[in-house]
Amino acid sequence: MPTARKLNRTLRAFIERQPLFFVATAARDGKVNVSPKGLDSLRILADDRIVWLNLSGSGNETAAHLRDVPRMTLMFAAFEGEPMILRVYGRAQTFHPRDVEWPEHAPRFPDMAGSRQIFDLAIDLVQTSCGTGVPVMNFAGQRGDSELLPFYAEMGEAGVRDYWRRKNVVSIDDRPTGIFGLEDDGD
Numbered sequence: 001m002p003t004a005r006k007l008n009r010t011l012r013a014f015i016e017r018q019p020l021f022f023v024a025t026a027a028r029d030g031k032v033n034v035s036p037k038g039l040d041s042l043r044i045l046a047d048d049r050i051v052w053l054n055l056s057g058s059g060n061e062t063a064a065h066l067r068d069v070p071r072m073t074l075m076f077a078a079f080e081g082e083p084m085i086l087r088v089y090g091r092a093q094t095f096h097p098r099d100v101e102w103p104e105h106a107p108r109f110p111d112m113a114g115s116r117q118i119f120d121l122a123i124d125l126v127q128t129s130c131g132t133g134v135p136v137m138n139f140a141g142q143r144g145d146s147e148l149l150p151f152y153a154e155m156g157e158a159g160v161r162d163y164w165r166r167k168n169v170v171s172i173d174d175r176p177t178g179i180f181g182l183e184d185d186g187d
Helices: 009-017 061-068 102-108 143-167
Strands: 021-026 032-037 042-046 049-055 071-077 085-095 115-129
Touching: 009 042, 009 085, 021 061, 032 061, 049 102, 049 143, 061 085, 061 115, 071 115, 102 115
Parallel strands: none
Antiparallel strands: 021 032, 021 071, 042 049, 049 115, 071 085, 085 115
């Protein structure tokens, strides 16, 4: 498996063609989390840095895990064309809409209802593998455009914050996610 310390032109182009990526995180103990991500939510800032916009969901594992251990892995797999799997390893930071870094990064992405965090990944290792075990599948479109984004848009900002209070304050292992800043402020 070829490895490198950063992306190159070929790997950047591969990432930019993928309509789907997976993010994996884990705290020191508890559950490992792997989540699929789509939409227009990822930007390559440099050969050693990626940022991605995280939308609201039924859990908030990535944010909780990064508060304990800041490691993250992104995985991209070719489901069409030439086979390849690309894993990008590094250390990540979490930025919320309340953070001073948010205005720097948020304009990089389309305005999407339910935007919850931006994760900033400093890459320390890049690894490719053949990907010949990955099935060939045709991309039909993003569900988020017709289902996820309208769901949060209909809630409105206050409804999304209420949803966060109910579903995003702690992880499945009862770890705080930092969604509202101080864990006891509730807002």
